[in-house]
Amino acid sequence: MEFEYLVDGVVRKISVVAENGLHILRDGEAELRAEILPLSEEELFLSTDGRSHRVFVLRDEDRTVVFHGGREYVLVHPRRADGAAYRGEEGGTEGGVVKAPMPGKVIKVLVAEGEAVRKNQTLLIVEAMKMENEIKAGRECSVRKVHVAVGDLVDASRTLIELE
Amino acid sequence: MFHKVLIANRGEIAVRVIRACREMGIRSVAVYSEADRASLHVQMADEAAPIGPAPAAESYLRMDAIIQAAHRTGAEAVHPGYGFLAENAQFARRAAEAGLVFIGPTASALELVGDKVRARQTMEKAGIPIIPGMKSSAGTAEEFKAAARAIGYPVIVKASAGGGGKGMRVVGREADLVPALEAGRREAQSAFGDETVYLEKYIEEPRHVEFQVLADTHGRTVHLFERECSIQRRHQKIIEETPSPALDASLRAEMGETARRAMEAAGYTNAGTVEFLLDRNRRFYFLEVNARLQVEHPVTELTTGVDLVRQQILVAAGERLAFSQDDVRQRGHALECRIYAEDPERDFLPSPGKIRLLREPKGPGVRLDSGIYAGWDVPVFYDPILAKLVVWAEDRERACRRMAAALEETVILGIKTPLAFLRDIVTHEAFLAGRTNTAFLKAHFDDWAARPSDPDGLRLALAAAAFAETEARSKPRRGGDGRTRETAPTPWASLGPWRLGGA
Numbered sequence: 001m002e003f004e005y006l007v008d009g010v011v012r013k014i015s016v017v018a019e020n021g022l023h024i025l026r027d028g029e030a031e032l033r034a035e036i037l038p039l040s041e042e043e044l045f046l047s048t049d050g051r052s053h054r055v056f057v058l059r060d061e062d063r064t065v066v067f068h069g070g071r072e073y074v075l076v077h078p079r080r081a082d083g084a085a086y087r088g089e090e091g092g093t094e095g096g097v098v099k100a101p102m103p104g105k106v107i108k109v110l111v112a113e114g115e116a117v118r119k120n121q122t123l124l125i126v127e128a129m130k131m132e133n134e135i136k137a138g139r140e141c142s143v144r145k146v147h148v149a150v151g152d153l154v155d156a157s158r159t160l161i162e163l164e
Numbered sequence: 165m166f167h168k169v170l171i172a173n174r175g176e177i178a179v180r181v182i183r184a185c186r187e188m189g190i191r192s193v194a195v196y197s198e199a200d201r202a203s204l205h206v207q208m209a210d211e212a213a214p215i216g217p218a219p220a221a222e223s224y225l226r227m228d229a230i231i232q233a234a235h236r237t238g239a240e241a242v243h244p245g246y247g248f249l250a251e252n253a254q255f256a257r258r259a260a261e262a263g264l265v266f267i268g269p270t271a272s273a274l275e276l277v278g279d280k281v282r283a284r285q286t287m288e289k290a291g292i293p294i295i296p297g298m299k300s301s302a303g304t305a306e307e308f309k310a311a312a313r314a315i316g317y318p319v320i321v322k323a324s325a326g327g328g329g330k331g332m333r334v335v336g337r338e339a340d341l342v343p344a345l346e347a348g349r350r351e352a353q354s355a356f357g358d359e360t361v362y363l364e365k366y367i368e369e370p371r372h373v374e375f376q377v378l379a380d381t382h383g384r385t386v387h388l389f390e391r392e393c394s395i396q397r398r399h400q401k402i403i404e405e406t407p408s409p410a411l412d413a414s415l416r417a418e419m420g421e422t423a424r425r426a427m428e429a430a431g432y433t434n435a436g437t438v439e440f441l442l443d444r445n446r447r448f449y450f451l452e453v454n455a456r457l458q459v460e461h462p463v464t465e466l467t468t469g470v471d472l473v474r475q476q477i478l479v480a481a482g483e484r485l486a487f488s489q490d491d492v493r494q495r496g497h498a499l500e501c502r503i504y505a506e507d508p509e510r511d512f513l514p515s516p517g518k519i520r521l522l523r524e525p526k527g528p529g530v531r532l533d534s535g536i537y538a539g540w541d542v543p544v545f546y547d548p549i550l551a552k553l554v555v556w557a558e559d560r561e562r563a564c565r566r567m568a569a570a571l572e573e574t575v576i577l578g579i580k581t582p583l584a585f586l587r588d589i590v591t592h593e594a595f596l597a598g599r600t601n602t603a604f605l606k607a608h609f610d611d612w613a614a615r616p617s618d619p620d621g622l623r624l625a626l627a628a629a630a631f632a633e634t635e636a637r638s639k640p641r642r643g644g645d646g647r648t649r650e651t652a653p654t655p656w657a658s659l660g661p662w663r664l665g666g667a
Contacts, residue, residue, distance in 0.1 A: 003630045007622065016630045025627040032623050036631045042521055044628050055628045056521055058577055059636065066625035067521075070572030071584060073617060073625035102514055103544045129505065129514035129548040131398075156517075 005064070006076035096144075098135060098161040100154040104128030109150055111161070116142045123161055126154065135160065165481050166190050166241045166265070170234045171209070173245030174224060175535035176551055177457070178205035181243045184473035193237045195230060197223035199543040204535050211237055218545045224248045227255050231262045241265035241480060243473075247547060250456040251278060267480040269455050273432045277453035283430070287450045290429035292422055295441065295449045297364035305342050308363065312341055315365050321345055323352035324360040331355060334366050367449070369601040370441040372396070373408050374454070375423035376464045378475055379433045380485045387420040388468050389494050391437075391460055394600040395589065397512055402582070403589060404460035405499045406467050409560065409598030410442060419448055424489075426450060435461075435476045459552065462533060463498035466556040497563040498556045501571065501586045505548040508585035509613055516544040520578030525570040529556040529563075532574075542579060550581065560598070564590050584614050 005012050014027045025032040034048040044055045046068075056067040066073045108125040111117055122134045123143075144162040148154060169185050170193040171178045178194060182205060185192040194209030199218035206212045213233035216223035223229070225248055234242055242264050244250040253274035256266040268274070277283050288294050296315045301324060302308050312319045312335070321344050323331030331352035333344040345361060353359040372393045379385040392408035393401040411419070423438035430453060437458050439451040461472045470492070479485070506512045522538040534551035536542065542550065555570055557563040571587040589595055594608055617625075 001630070001634060003626070003633065005626065005629065007626075008617065012626060014626050014630060016627065016634065023627060023631060025623065025630065027623055027626060030619075030623060032627055034624075034627050036627070038635065044631065046624065046628055048624065048627075053624065055624070056523075056575055056577060057628050057632045058520055059629075059632055064629040064632065065577060066628050067575055067577055068624060068628070069621055070587065071614070071617075071621065072577070073622060075625065075629045101510070103516055104514070105544075128544050129516060129546060131514055131548075133513060 004078050006078055007073070011078065012075075096141070096163045097159050098123060098137075098163065100126060100156055100158045100160055101133065101135070102126075102128050103153070103155050104133070106148045106150055106152045106154060106160070107132065109146060109148065111143050111146070113143050113146055116140075117163075124148070126160075137163065139163075166477070168193060168210075168237065168239045169241045169243055169267070169477070170195065170213075170230070170237065170239035170264075171205070171243050171245065172224070172230045172249055173243070173247070174200055174203060174205055174546065176533050176549065177245040177247075177459070177535075179208055179535050180533050181245060181473055182208045184471065184477065188474060188477060190477070193233070193239050195224070195233050197545070199545050202540065204537055204540070213237055218543065220248065220545060224546075227252075227258050230255075231259060231264065234259075234264050235262070239264070241267055241477075243267040243476070244456070246456045246459055251454075253278060265480050267434070267476050268457075269432050269434050269436060273430055274455050277430050277432065277436075277455050280452065283453060284450075286429055287426055290425060292426045292429070292450045293448060295365050295367065295451075298362045301360045301362045305345065308345055309338060309341060311363050312338065315363060318366040318368065319363045320366040321348040321361050322364055323348065323356060323358070324362055325352065325356035325358040331361060365449075367441050367443045369603050370394075370443055371408070371410050371601050372401075372439065372451075373410065373419065373442045373448070374437045374439040374458075375420055376458075376461070376472070377423055377427045377432070377436050377438060378470075378472070378479070378485060379427055379436075380479050381433050381482060382484050384485050384488070385424050385428050385432075386485060386487070386489045386492060387424045388464050388470060388472075388492055389420060390416065391458075391463055392600065393460060394602050395595075395604055396602055397605050401460065402502050402504075403499065403586065404463055405497065405560070405563070406463045407494055407497065407560075409600065410446075415446060415448075422448075422450075426453070434479050435472055459502065459549070460500050462531060462552065462554040463500050466498040466529075466531065466554060467494050467496055468492055469495070496556055496558050497560045498554060499563045499567045499590070500552050500554045501567060501590070502549060503551045503553060503574075503576070503581055503583065503586075505542050505550050505579050506582060507580035508582040509580075512582075513580075514544070514548050515580035516542045516548075517579045518542075519576060521575060522577075523573070523575035525553065525573035527566075527570065527573075529566055530570045531555070536576075550576070561596070564596055585609070585612055588612065588615075 002015050016025050023034050023036050037045040046053045046055045053068050058065045064075045104126040107127045111123050117137045119140050121137045124135050125132050141163040144164045147159050168191040171181045182192045191210045194206045194212040195215045196206045197218050215229040249255040253271040257271040259266045298311050318336045321333040331348045333348045335341050335344045348361045349359040373390050375390050376388040390408050391404050391406045393404045395403035426438050437454040440448040442448045505515045507515050518541045524532050531554040536550045555566040557566045567590045
């Protein structure tokens with residue numbers, strides 16, 4: 001079977017076939033022969049080249065997070081056939097929409113609709129876990145719409161401000 | 165001894181105190197806000213009492229609600245943990261008035277060490293070295309020049325109304341003093357509406373070294389050696405250790421005795437910490453007293469063998485310390501890494517949310533003080549500390565290796581944590597060489613990013629992901645209502661996004 005993942009911005013196409021109880025992964029020229037056993041909902045036993053690993057796998061709609069050997073691998077699922085798009089990094093100011101980088105409480109809104117803002121100007125301050133986090137403009141632009149007010153509790157990825 | 169103690173805190177420190185109570189045969193009462201109903205400390209305590217809504221100001225900081233909960237449950241004493249009301253003299257006083265024993269220093273000692281100016285004066289009078297500086301602001305440039313000469317360059321210009329680095333200027337020589345004063349005044353005026361500035365000795369790349377002290381109510385004060393806490397981000401400690409690589413036996417003895425005398429001068433009882441700055445010439449200066457059990461107390465416990473929380477409770481119950489200064493010995497080396505819910509790749513942005521997977525490290529010399537469990541939703545309302553990983557080994561080099569291995573063994577998925585960042589620090593050559601100071605992270609880890617995936621590790625991850633996807637695809641999907649349409653589901657059937665993604 002063929003699989004496609006986006007890893008660190010690069011598309012990786014791999015194929016996996018099962019053969020005599022082994023799983024053979026082909027990744028370009030490289031090949032990996034592994035014995036894989038599911039251990040629990042999120043854990044696999046994976047043995048290859050005489051080395052055995054316990055591997056943690058969390059699958060979401062848009063990504064699979066794999067953890068083994070003390071590090072996390074984020075494998076993003078490419079755009080799915082049913083139109084569900086890759087969510088991208090949560091938060092940030094890409095695409096003219098400023099989203100909450102994490103859940104929190106809006107404690108200051110420093111710009112008004114129609115206002116021109118400079119790059120790196122602080123737009124609003126969201127408090128989370130006792131820390132104030134300044135949300136800044138990624139570029140020079142103007143404020144189209146402010147979606148939140150002081151005191152609002154926001155979830156991660158909630159649209160805070162639209163820029164143009 | 166007390167029969168029942170209320171713990172006016174949450175998270176890992178509440179769990180730590182509950183464990184001490186249990187070992188001493190004391191019943192424990194947890195308190196919780198609405199956001200903490202299912203928290204670990206609530207599950208572990210013998211009883212739990214609600215004290216209000218999620219925001220700390222409406223729950224963990226509500227003295228009346230906490231005192232009422234103590235009365236309602238029949239607790240005789242209150243342990244404040246750290247943070248929240250731990251160093252609040254008013255709370256200590258109100259608890260005492262309500263007939264509760266406050267497990268910590270007296271209200272008057274809390275007032276004294278909590279007032280920076282009074283604490284500094286008290287220490288100076290007792291002969292404790294303090295950072296040289298002007299006692300008040302001066303008028304003319306000549307007066308400032310004279311003061312700077314008396315203090316010795318480099319000096320730092322500070323705003324009297326200051327904080328947050330505003331109005332601060334470091335001056336290395338007299339020729340630069342007047343322009344720095346002018347700039348400092350302008351900045352102070354615009355930031356605080358007050359242009360008053362003063363001078364203090366500038367300590368370059370200091371180490372942060374603190375001494376743990378225990379004092380009973382019968383006049384015995386002992387120190388339990390130092391902790392070095394120089395590895396800090398956003399002025400918050402993230403790695404602590406003991407012994408400090410910067411101290412030798414004579415400096416250690418001198419600083420320890422100074423810490424002991426400082427606490428005696430303050431009339432301090434119970435557990436507390438004296439913080440010092442140590443400069444490059446091995447001169448040390450009193451900074452402040454932390455009038456509480458500290459986050460990093462486990463490294464002292466592992467190297468001295470003294471259970472500090474137990475001692476706090478014994479002292480609060482009026483017992484004498486059962487050991488003298490000469491009985492306390494340091495053995496081996498201990499390191500602590502703080503595990504916060506934060507993203508070290510995005511300027512330590514807080515990362516609250518659901519912990520989907522947790523695997524705790526194990527092995528000889530490994531201790532994890534934790535307030536979390538898999539499935540728990542880390543609330544957005546409180547300090548982001550999740551757990552503290554502490555290791556002990558015979559010497560510093562072995563302790564660093566043990567820490568690196570334990571960090572690698574730890575798995576926390578679902579939220580961001582600094583596990584990989586911490587591992588890179590404790591394996592860094594400068595850290596291993598003991599060259600730690602408060603500028604360490606800025607110097608070596610300012611633009612830290614997780615190392616790029618190694619091809620072998622990534623290939624293994626791809627194989628695991630593909631296997632999981634195959635398993636998920638080959639099974640019937642679950643309905644949105646959570647009903648499974650198969651009779652004997654394998655674990656992988658529930659791995660699909662229809663369940664985990666919508667959780």
